[in-house]
Amino acid sequence: RIRLGVLKFGTVSWELDTLRQHKFDAANGIDLEIIDFAGEDATNVAMLAGAIDMIVSDWLWVSRQRSEGGDLTLTPYSTAVGAIMVKEGSPIRTVADLKDKKIGVAGGPLDKSWLLIQALSRRDLGVDLSATSDIVFGAPPLISEKAIQGELDAVLNFWHFCARLEANGFRRLIGVNDAAKALGALGPVSALGYVFHDQWASENPDAVRGFVRASAQAKDLLARSDDEWLRLAPIIRAQGKELEKLRDRYRQGIPRRSVAEEAADAGRLYHVLASVGGAKLVGSAPKMAPGTFWQEPRK
Amino acid sequence: MTALGTDGTRDAPPSMSGRRSLATALVPALTVAVSLLALCLLWNLAASVWPSRAFPGPAQVWQVLLREAANGDLFYHLGVTLGRVAAAYIVAMIIGSVIGVLLGSYRRVDRFFNPWVILFLNIPALVVIVLGYIWFGLNEAAAIGAVAVNKIPNVVVTMREGARTLDPSYAEMATVYRFGRLDRIRHILLPQLQPYLAAASRSGISLIWKIVLVVELLGRSNGVGFQIHLYFQLFDVAAILAYTLAFVAVMLFIELLLVQPVERHATRWRRRPA
């Protein structure tokens, strides 16, 4: 039995809906209870309040909690990450063109994607984007809307906002995964994962295993079946081109590498991020906390 | 206890008073209707002058409202939220009024607790809500308690001002004539505090509702706040406005059918503008 807190209408809920629709949970011997929340922050609070067993969050957050004495851990959910998007007809062609432009950034100055882009720009171009461009931080939907309105020249947003933008006359300038690769990652790293407590996992090893299997089955189905996506359309709240873009980007984001490989890449990125974000981002730990990526205990 | 006409006081002729009561019943209702109509027209105008996905016109919002009402979501979430608002309101008003009147009456106590009031007044809702959820779990009690804690300092501040302006001569009269504790509260204290209570209530309900939205965002799985934030993720402003207006409509009903008649009754002793 797993109590899983997710953002309602978030990307995770697509996968979970498929999982439940096709009874992958029962098939894998788990009883999945999904609790909807209206914000990402809400799931964090709920986790810390002990009201749920599992949420979706990113590895950097997990690492930070771990290095501060928590026992959170995660198992990969998706490698899909955001990108910098510009209008189709925009004169901006490369990162270097971003100079003196107004860039909208979803999240905040400590957003992982933003830090990676900054690191890349600094390394390759010797340019501190946050100094040479006009950066506007804001809520993701607002940033997207402002991009469509044309007030912003470029936006860095989360992947599903980017996919929708793509379907609405925008193109990718640079993906965060590209930046990560350029900075030393060997492959795509899962930005997000299912997060739970070590202790809970060791008390319910079957549940975790069953859930990981069920999740994989659901992803598998979503990767193969276009009909499944049509079924999900009302939840996704997209149709036509938008839906196709979301589907394609989602499929690209299905993690395919081993946990160990991902953990190693995450460790590399951690160094990059720590150098850009500083202690404010990662806390006092110089390295990614060991155990951030959950390893299935060998029997 | 109505006085019959003696020595020159005469009641209005019945025919007159008949029409009057009809008029007094109709004019306010009509005014409200016209007022709401004007608002809708203005809105429609604004929406067509600045067309934007972020600012749908009334017709669009009305459709969403009907859709959400038809599938039952609207009433479910509205009901849940109204319940929370009501509970938090009652708790906050009672506790806040008692503390406020005490602080307003005893200068020394006020001097001591004033920094606390300012502190609690200025703690962001977020902090209280998160602490509430973490300490007391993700449950209704924590949610309502957190909202109440957010609102209480506001009530305290308003009622404190009210208590400071109490006219001592009425209290003195009550002392001389040995009014009981209850009589004092009912006939001396509350009538003098009425305008402050009204101010605290009106702005209170709205503040509470706004905090409930945050509370629902941060840790509840239903309620208007939950819905509004979902639609914010999808940037569906029409749906946000639909839920907002549903709540406003409820408030308007309460105001017109409950609050205003009570208030008119409570203040009819006031010398009215000629």
Added chain:
Amino acid sequence: MTALGTDGTRDAPPSMSGRRSLATALVPALTVAVSLLALCLLWNLAASVWPSRAFPGPAQVWQVLLREAANGDLFYHLGVTLGRVAAAYIVAMIIGSVIGVLLGSYRRVDRFFNPWVILFLNIPALVVIVLGYIWFGLNEAAAIGAVAVNKIPNVVVTMREGARTLDPSYAEMATVYRFGRLDRIRHILLPQLQPYLAAASRSGISLIWKIVLVVELLGRSNGVGFQIHLYFQLFDVAAILAYTLAFVAVMLFIELLLVQPVERHATRWRRRPA
């Protein structure tokens, strides 16, 4: 002016009147100090009884405060936020007071606009802020305007109650003696509205600050709200509290050094508790 009793306290004998001025200057300051100390102790106690990462003790918060103050972040963000709060406060108080007094004075106008007031009172901050940003761009004016629009209905509601309780006999006296417009406002209107202004101000500043937090979260790149949300994402409650307390400290200073002396001066005519 005690609400529930008229028991007096004995004043100091006349010989003490020399020392009195020293005492009146010292006692309040001391009371505040003791009050804050007590609060810290309580907090410390609570933090050690329910130890939680989400509820750091005062020492921990103090360290963060020092750190943030040392690297300059604190003052920068605090300054930006205070600027926004002040601007929105001034705009909201002036506009809100004027509208409120008008509505309170003219019953017909009030009847017409009351539904509008209730609507604006209950529109969630989120909606106004998002619409503000969408229409007027991601800039300061939109941010401050959105905050003011959020706060104005609250001021209106309080000041309207105030205007309704105005004593007509003073206005009549002013009419007979042909007071000028300015004299009327200064000597008749404002002294009667003072408690309502005080209530609207105090709870107003705190409400504005809370909305500024949301505004900064949604679309500004600096300010305390921006910082708090940053730290909220990292779940660093100590830092959140540090920023909160820095703001509270500023408010406390303003209250003790500016608001209270002014208020004491403005209300010294009131019959004080014996």
Added chain:
Amino acid sequence: MQPVGAVVPLKVDIAEKTFRSARGVSITALQDLSFEVRQGEFACLLGPSGCGKTTTLRILLGLDKDFSGSFQLPQGGSNRIAAVFQEPTLLPWRTVEQNVRLALPKSLRAKNLDGLFDTLGLAGMRSLYPAELSLGLARRAALARAFATEPAVLFLDEPFVSLDEQTAERLRHLLLTVWSARPTTALMVTHNLREALMLSDRIIVLAPRPTHVLGVFDVRLPRQHRNSQVMSDLLRSFHHRFPDVT
């Protein structure tokens, strides 16, 4: 003594004034009330408690416009009106002196008020707030306010109650001084017949509510001749004409 311009009397012609109480009771205070006071004259309104005297003054002061009928104020002179209300109606948040000065027109604001305050026994009270005054002192402050404005028309609603006889006597003389210093039309409400006989040129006697004029009693004697012997005669002839009053 009269200024240039037509001499217009204070002319009152109120057909009816009816109040409707909050509980819906109708109260007719005035009915067919009409009287005249010549410019520069001092008149007294005398009538039982609750008959409508204050209501009449309020109408004349322009504070109550909801009545049927008409009235006309005397014209000419400074045109300034002053009133002593039945209750002091001082601004509680201003000191005695500020209360008086605020009521003055701009041109008189800086006026020396020492003499006035002295005569009224308020010399030491100028810096007190109204809540710190006794009722009698507050009434005197209200009188100071009215007298200081040097009005052309002066309305007084029972100005000398709550005062001891000595003080009241002093203030009556002050009133006459103020009244005669400049062409002033004065209308004073009183329950004190002796006071009315001593001060006024004409006494307008009112009926119980709904009030109208019962009769007018003219006192044609110059004031300095109204000694106690003459007063007794006046009293007697008044009682003869109005046996039911007082």
Added chain:
Amino acid sequence: MQPVGAVVPLKVDIAEKTFRSARGVSITALQDLSFEVRQGEFACLLGPSGCGKTTTLRILLGLDKDFSGSFQLPQGGSNRIAAVFQEPTLLPWRTVEQNVRLALPKSLRAKNLDGLFDTLGLAGMRSLYPAELSLGLARRAALARAFATEPAVLFLDEPFVSLDEQTAERLRHLLLTVWSARPTTALMVTHNLREALMLSDRIIVLAPRPTHVLGVFDVRLPRQHRNSQVMSDLLRSFHHRFPDVT
């Protein structure tokens, strides 16, 4: 007529009462004020405006505890106190009738008040709010409130001002009726010497502020014998003893 229990007089012994005004001025209202009123007696306080009469009553009513000295109220009887304040002090948000009934002890709440209201001329005014009364009517309502409580000690601060002489006379008789119906100690402030002489057993004459007792004038004559001839004699002998008063 006296109830069981020791007969204790109203005994006042105030050494000093000083106000400090908001602006810092010190005002000594009372200094060495001491007098006695026997139980069941009717006494009047007579003194110039602003001398400290209201202050004295407030101290005796227990509303002002910041003074040096002591006092003692009469004991025995119902022990109920009633007061007619200098201003009516009616609750503006309650009707006249409610104002009167609220002041009654629980046991008297349902009392028939028709007679009282009739005598006071308030019969048609029971459902009005205080703001709808004339000042004289409001004062009568305040009197109704005090009389209805059937008090053992009655304090009155100038109860009969703002009333026409006829009404005042009627109310004076009512006061005497209420006072004599039960053993009541009454202390009344007045500026009206004739009123004092007609109603009271003793007149306590006060000096100007800071006030103390100038002298006590006892009227030993039964009230029914105080006709106009006797009154003139009383007045003369009062003036002889207190040539400076009135």
